[in-house]
Amino acid sequence: MKKIAQPTVGVVGATGAVGRTIQSILAERDFPVEHLRLLASERSAGSVVDTPWGSVTIENLAEADPAGIDIAIFSAGGGRSREYAPRFVEAGAAVIDNSSAFRRDPDVPLVVAQVNDEAIESHKGIIANPNCTTMALMMAIAPLHRAAGIDRMVAMSYQATSGSGQQGMDTLERQIAELGTDRDALQHGVWKDPGGDLYQRPIGYNVLPMAGAITEAGHTDEEWKLVHETRKILDAPNIRVEPTCVRVPTMVGHGIAATMFFDRPMSGQEAKEILADAPGAQVWPDDHVPTPLDSAGIDDVLVGRIRETIGDPGGISLWAVGDNLRKGAALNTVQLAELLLDR
Numbered sequence: 001m002k003k004i005a006q007p008t009v010g011v012v013g014a015t016g017a018v019g020r021t022i023q024s025i026l027a028e029r030d031f032p033v034e035h036l037r038l039l040a041s042e043r044s045a046g047s048v049v050d051t052p053w054g055s056v057t058i059e060n061l062a063e064a065d066p067a068g069i070d071i072a073i074f075s076a077g078g079g080r081s082r083e084y085a086p087r088f089v090e091a092g093a094a095v096i097d098n099s100s101a102f103r104r105d106p107d108v109p110l111v112v113a114q115v116n117d118e119a120i121e122s123h124k125g126i127i128a129n130p131n132c133t134t135m136a137l138m139m140a141i142a143p144l145h146r147a148a149g150i151d152r153m154v155a156m157s158y159q160a161t162s163g164s165g166q167q168g169m170d171t172l173e174r175q176i177a178e179l180g181t182d183r184d185a186l187q188h189g190v191w192k193d194p195g196g197d198l199y200q201r202p203i204g205y206n207v208l209p210m211a212g213a214i215t216e217a218g219h220t221d222e223e224w225k226l227v228h229e230t231r232k233i234l235d236a237p238n239i240r241v242e243p244t245c246v247r248v249p250t251m252v253g254h255g256i257a258a259t260m261f262f263d264r265p266m267s268g269q270e271a272k273e274i275l276a277d278a279p280g281a282q283v284w285p286d287d288h289v290p291t292p293l294d295s296a297g298i299d300d301v302l303v304g305r306i307r308e309t310i311g312d313p314g315g316i317s318l319w320a321v322g323d324n325l326r327k328g329a330a331l332n333t334v335q336l337a338e339l340l341l342d343r
Contacts, residue, residue, distance in 0.1 A: 006034035007341070010069040010093065012061060012084070013076030014038035014049070017166055018098060021330035022073055027052040029334060032341070039064050040076070066091040071340060073333045074098055089125035094340055096333045098129040100221075103229060110232045113335030114280040115142040119233075120339050127336055132328030133157045133222065133245065134229040137256045139301035139327070140320035143278040144271060145234050149263035152240035155226055158248045158255040159211045160292060163324050167198050169251050175204025176249070203249055211245035220245055253292025254328060255321040257305075265314035272306050280327070281320075295321045299331055 009026065013019040019040070026033060036053045045060035061080065066072065066088040074081050074097045081101040088095050102108040109119040110128045115138050120127055130138070137155060144150065161168035179185060186205060201208050212222030223243040231237045248255075275283050282300045284290045290302030301322035309315035322328055 005341075006032045007070035007337075008035040008037065008068055009033050009337070010037040010039055010066065010072040010088070012039045012072060012074040012080070012088075013098075014058060015040045015044045015047075016075060017162065018075040018325060018329045021325050022075065022333060023049075023051060025326070025330050025334045029338070031334060031337065035068075037064075037069060066093055069093040071096065071337050073337065075329065075333070085126055093125075094123065095126045096129060096336050096340075097126060098329055098333055100131065100225065101128075102126050103128045103130065103225070104232070110229060111332075111336055111339075112138045112142070112233055113332055113339060115139065116233055116235070117339055120336060121343060127340075129329065129333050129336065130229050130233060131222070131225040132163060132322075132324035133159060133254050133256060134226055134233070135328045135332060136254050136301050136320050136322030136324070137226070137230070137258060138233055139278070139281045139322065140256075140275065140303045140318060141230075141258060141260060142234060143274050143281075144260065144262070144266065144316065145236065147270070147274050148266050150234070150236065150239050150260050151263055152242075153230070153258055153260045154242045155244075155256055155258045157211065157222070157226070157243070157245045158250075158257070158292075159222070159245060160248065160250040160252050160254055160324060161203060162252050163211070163247075163254060164198055168203075171198050172203050172249055172251065175202055179204050199247065203247060206249060208247040209244070211247040219243070250292045251296070252323055252325060253295040253321050254324045255292060255319060257317070257319050259309060259315060259317040261309070261312065261315040266316050268306055268308045268316065271316045271318070275303055275306065275318075289319070290321050292321055295323045297326070298323060299327055301327055 038056050039059045039061045072088045072093040072095045078099040078101040081097045081099045085095045108128050111119050161172040212220030222245040226243040227241045284304040289304045303320050305319040
């Protein structure tokens with residue numbers, strides 16, 4: 001990518017929750033947009049959006065000419081990324097992709113801003129944005145890995161319904177409303193599942209111990225993302241990761257409980273001191289533990305419950321929670337765009 005002070009930026013998937021958040025964060029961070037182009041499906045094409053850069057007409061992604069776009073931020077799903085991102089690269093754009101389409105491609109860097117910034121320099125036109133759960137986890141564990149080298153980790157995620165898009169939040173809201181009118185229905189064999197094609201079991205007033213779809217070895221695709229993305233981002237292919245991903249009845253904010261063992265023992269005090277200095281993270285005390293509600297709408301990942309392991313001494317357990325629509329998706333893409341300009 002040539003050096004450009006004020007780029008033309010394209011947001012693909014501009015009408016989705018993440019696409020709209022990307023536009024807000026570009027404005028919040030005073031990103032030097034010379035010209036903004038918004039692209040979406042045929043259904044949204046032709047509608048006009050008011051932005052800090054003026055009124056913008058949404059273009060039909062399938063028909064749009066990407067010529068002139070310097071940075072294209074994709075948040076339109078893996079299928080559209082695989083189909084259209086190469087066309088944008090051929091037209092001269094650097095593509096920052098928020099889907100899973102290219103994350104495991106060895107020729108595509110997988111980058112978390114403030115964790116492995118240098119990896120962006122190896123891009124050949126496409127930069128991948130990690131999964132939102134991995135993203136929050138990296139802000140908490142990467143500083144510890146740099147200090148002592150993670151050997152193995154058990155990670156359990158507690159993922160908000162917004163991780164399934166607007167449909168996930170709508171499903172939660174509907175089911176809670178239906179159950180809230182009949183407390184007696186909250187019993188096995190009494191409540192009739194309101195159904196839906198998004199989650200295989202109810203999410204309202206419930207916890208689903210399976211976020212994502214089952215793939216190989218009985219693990220979900222969300223769990224495999226934690227494994228493969230952790231290894232790639234930390235450039236540590238031998239880290240042993242045991243993941244469990246859970247969907248919980250919250251709107252925004254993914255939480256992860258992680259226990260790590262290192263190449264050497266680490267004390268709780270050392271871990272707290274390292275994380276206190278970590279960029280993009282806040283350490284919260286045990287008398288004010290961070291929750292998804294605390295993380296919603298802010299950029300930093302919140303870290304708490306930092307403590308030494310007891311069954312197998314020498315390791316560290318902690319809790320991290322981050323806004324999956326901001327640092328977990330939109331914020332990181334904008335930070336990566338900033339890195340492109342800086343470099």
